[in-house]
Amino acid sequence: MARLIAFANRKGGSGKTTAAVHVAAGLADLDCRVLLIDVDPQAHAGLWFGISSRENRGRGLYRLLTAEEKSPLSLVAKTGRGNLDVLAGGPGLTEYEAENSHKRGAVYELARLIAPYFAHYDYLIFDTPPTVGLLMLSVLTATRWILLPLPMQFLAMEGLAEMVRLLYKINASGNKSLRLKGIIPVMYDKRLKISSNIQKEVARVFGDKILLPGVRPTVKLAEAPSFKQTVFEYAPACTAALDYRRLAKHIKELRGAGEDSVKRTE
Ligand SMILES: Nc1ncnc2c1ncn2[C@@H]1O[C@H](COP(=O)(O)OP(=O)(O)OP(=O)(O)O)[C@@H](O)[C@H]1O
Numbered sequence: 001m002a003r004l005i006a007f008a009n010r011k012g013g014s015g016k017t018t019a020a021v022h023v024a025a026g027l028a029d030l031d032c033r034v035l036l037i038d039v040d041p042q043a044h045a046g047l048w049f050g051i052s053s054r055e056n057r058g059r060g061l062y063r064l065l066t067a068e069e070k071s072p073l074s075l076v077a078k079t080g081r082g083n084l085d086v087l088a089g090g091p092g093l094t095e096y097e098a099e100n101s102h103k104r105g106a107v108y109e110l111a112r113l114i115a116p117y118f119a120h121y122d123y124l125i126f127d128t129p130p131t132v133g134l135l136m137l138s139v140l141t142a143t144r145w146i147l148l149p150l151p152m153q154f155l156a157m158e159g160l161a162e163m164v165r166l167l168y169k170i171n172a173s174g175n176k177s178l179r180l181k182g183i184i185p186v187m188y189d190k191r192l193k194i195s196s197n198i199q200k201e202v203a204r205v206f207g208d209k210i211l212l213p214g215v216r217p218t219v220k221l222a223e224a225p226s227f228k229q230t231v232f233e234y235a236p237a238c239t240a241a242l243d244y245r246r247l248a249k250h251i252k253e254l255r256g257a258g259e260d261s262v263k264r265t266e
């Protein structure tokens, strides 16, 4: 059974890639088989591990979407961390989006093409771009759970509201199973009043259960990718390493009402 989780927020720079990378790596360290799918032309999630679709000889998501590849597993890159593989993003995805946005049914293609991975992984984790286009809509059509990293700043609430409006549209237009499963307070400092005020507001609107364990701010997160490492290797004792480990464990224990898993195809 593979569980599909998208990290998404309409606000740019809100910590989506950082969260997707660390939750993926954290779940892999908990003995889960994880495929991190980088649905972003910026390709930051793959680059975090030193994987770019170009250096990767044209493998990655672009090829999956465009080549009717006979062996989709061959498009996946190893990160060198036991159970964690990456399907790289890259600039070709912008081209894919431009060429296919107006094609009928294009939004269902990603869901169809990732199905062969279900039997090989426990988690498919999607990193998404901040813009709403074919790429983002394809992820929201394919997945069941959205996790939204929410920076503890008031303007970030706007990104949350926009994401919820988009979610309702997707629920109405096809994927009724899509849920905002959790909100992750990031850049979260419990000493600051703004952090607790935002959390109270989120809990008031969505209920307590939606709030997942938060991630405190640290510059280590910005430094780690230049060493092609997660903070679990780069600074294992830093607050973000501890917080992301706790978050990965919490996410592993999350359950849906039977609607959150996809049956193996093999
Ligand atoms: N908990 C945190 N504490 C401090 N800095 C953080 C935290 N999470 C993310 N950051 C920093 O915020 C910046 C943006 O993070 P990230 O690239 O993950 O955002 P994003 O939402 O993926 O951006 P984009 O919309 O461009 O894809 C990075 O410099 C990252 O190091």
Ligand SMILES: [Mg+2]
Binding pocket: 016, 017, 018, 040, 044, 127, 128
């Ligand atoms: Mg990103």
